[in-house]
Amino acid sequence: MTLGTHIRLTLACSLLLLALSTWGAGQVHGLTLLLSEPGGVYQEAAERLRDDLLVSGEPGFQVRIQNQAERSGPGGEALLVAFGVKALRTALTSRSNAPILALMVPRQSYEALAGEHAAARGRMVTAIWLDQPYGRQLALLRAALPQVKRVGVLAGEASKSQTDEIVRAGESLQLRVSPRLVGASGEVFTALADFEREVDALLLIPDPLVVNRATLQSLMLNTYHQRLPVLAYSESLLRSGALLALYATPRQVGQEGAVAIRAIFQRGEPRLPPPAYTRALTVKLNWSVARSLGFNPPSEAELTARLETAP
């Protein structure tokens, strides 16, 4: 091979590579999965999302997993996927202009953060909220324990804005929801005493004032003592003593995120849907508590099927 041939061949290959890379730039979407903390539930969800996207046979995504504390400067990605509140905050304040998809963020925190940051800067941001919609939670209660007619809710400062929505959701299911506002953790005990004989079940909603280290034992012991079945929002609260729980697992968060991302990039340029509650759901029963209280709810599979087919 002469030197000239060699130069020509090198030039042709370079042009071909350039052409290929230019062609590819329109098709491969760079994603940064930004984790609030390394490892744990964030890693589990992010890896599931990445695997679902890459294994699905669509070559159009390039996925990078990054801890939010390590992020400095713009990442050049087409979409920032924030896992958790800390990651969302970092994403919102980062110098990137990439649109943001927030996962694993409760609705209230999302609304507070997105309102605070995105509005000012005009960032495209959406979320799949980690919480389950109240209508779905109450529908589960109704399906699992048909004898329940009156539902108590304990709300602190953070969640008092939610109570009207919960009451309305109850009305559409013929459930009378009685919210009790607590101003401090200590008031949880008197509020629980108020519930005695006034409600048939307790719907726990995430509010750090209501469920915390100082109240958890008392919450579980008092409700058991009053024979009040509790619907909780996490698996660990179920194990702690709730009768029933409805939640999305980290794995489900990842799976749902992957589906959402494909939809976002369906037409090439990212288009963000409005924020919405998660559609993923896991129903779990604490059979020891159920049996001890004398309840005999349908199986988890049956309850899940009923919720999934609900309108």
Added chain:
Amino acid sequence: MFARLTVSLAGLLFIPVLHAAEQGAPAGLPPELPNEADFFAEQPIVLSVSRLARPAAQSPAAVTVIDRAMIEASGFRQLADVFRLVPGFQVGWVRGNLPVVTYQGLSSLYARRMQVLVDGRSVYNPAYGQVHWRALPVALDDIDRIEVVRGPNAANDGANAFQATIHIYTQHAALDRGTEAALSAGENGVLDGIVRHSGGREDLSWRLTYLDRQDDWLDSRYYAQNDGAHERFINLRMDWQASMHDTVTVESGYTLANWDNSTVGYTFSPSQTTDFNSWYVQGSWHRVIDADSEISAQFHHTWTRGIEEFSIPSKLGLGPVSPDNLNFWFQRDALELDVVQRLSATLRMTWGAEARYEAAWSPSVTGKNHTLDGSTYRLSAATEWAPAPEWLFHVGAMWERNYYGGDMLSPRLAVNWQPVHGHSLRLATARAYRTPNILEQNADFKLTEAGFNLDQYLLSPYRLKPERITTRELGYVFQSADNSLALDLRLFHNQVEDIIDFTTPYPVPGELAGNGADLTYANLYRATQRGGEYQLRWKYAPEGWVSLWQSWVYTASDSTDYADSVPRHSLGLLTARELAGGWNTSLGYYRVGEMTWVGFGGPTPAHDRLDLRLAKHWKAGGARWEAAVTAQSVLGKVSEYGPSRYFDPRAFATLRVRF
């Protein structure tokens, strides 16, 4: 000792607790908003397997649960009375300081054939066998629930779980936070005051209870001896969530009682009184491994003393008559280990080990001016196997080495069959032993003057064998789908052998009066009991419920005393209803058929007792208030122990505030 134990457990077990609230919300958010850690943070298992009441359909034995609602509706002031709510139980008041509680009779004024546990601590008197019910530092307001296992249950409840086991569970200190004060006053000198405070800080909860209670129990028109009683006690419970999996509970209490008359059973002078005090401390550690598995260790120490002094006029003119007291003390120390393990989806196992030391000093009735003591060791194991959802097999046994009884093995076999949800059958057989108590084995009670034996009352010349019970039973449990109706039916056959009691006068050389030892302990009798009992609970409306129970027992024995010691029929009814405006009413009716308490009790005619209670609840000034009036025995006077110790109708009022 107790402080060292707590500190060392704390150091050993502390594991940092991860919690959402501790992690703090991210900067930029108001701190109280929820974040994802609220959904994913690990939480301790609060309702672990030992905290959950077992469904009756899965139990290897018949269990009656008395909950707070029943205790409140009953209007009872005394713990002993609460057992009127259990099918087959008899409660008799020998005097105001001496209630007797027994299951299916066979009892003298010392009911000796039950295991009684307060939060796992055995409280019967190892010296005489009975429970000092009035002196237990357990306020009715502090009780979470009482579970009564009817029938022998040594495989689970350990030594002395012979005729029945009473488990009294006090409330976890994290329940009912706040301060409560109540005052009761009424006829027959009823004057009770109680103050309870429950507080907490993060992982630690505590409750302190102080009670002052007094009354004059029996009607002095019929019962000539004084029987006023006054006791004060203080009790502390602390619950500490030491880590995600570990909890430590410490309880301690002290009782001081002043009772007219004797608590031992011998009255020598009208002015005889008993000064009684008792204290205990117990510490337990629980590690919850998962919802089905946990390990726990417990230590407890109890010390009790009774001071009864009197003088007996000289009989011979040679000097003072001895004894001039019936003083006693006893103590119990125990170390226990219990493990609950799920071995597979169908197999669960519990096992336990205990070392117990018991000591008593009672020179007047034992004739020995030194401490009598001994150690007991036990190992117990019980397995539950559920080869199919409708079947549950129980195989269990306890091995025990006792200082008097030697080696004993108490097995139990049971099967639950639940062909349809809500209907369950139980077939069970069990054996248990009751070892002789310290008095039974060592009695030597005599009046002496200047070295002469005036009269020999008690003697234990024989080496006693433990009593043995073998029970077979068939049970049926019904629970309606909405939990409003529950029925528990039990048919049983008991064979009790080697019953320890007093034999006919025993020759005693040198006795000046009497015809030998009046009471000589020996293994004397056997008894066969068959019968049935049921309990029914119906919550007919959210505001009202009714509980009804009956018991029929036919007893055959080679001793007419024992054959007659069990009422053929007994019935109880307790009902409560909430009315508008914060009013509550309740009614308790208790009927016990004719029976004869063994020993000095004498024939007790069939009797009916009706109690009524009316209460009003309201809120004012940020506090909850309750005013109640309780009327007891409104149908007229009743004698529950012998023919003439009358409990006359009485009423008292209670005012309670909680803030």
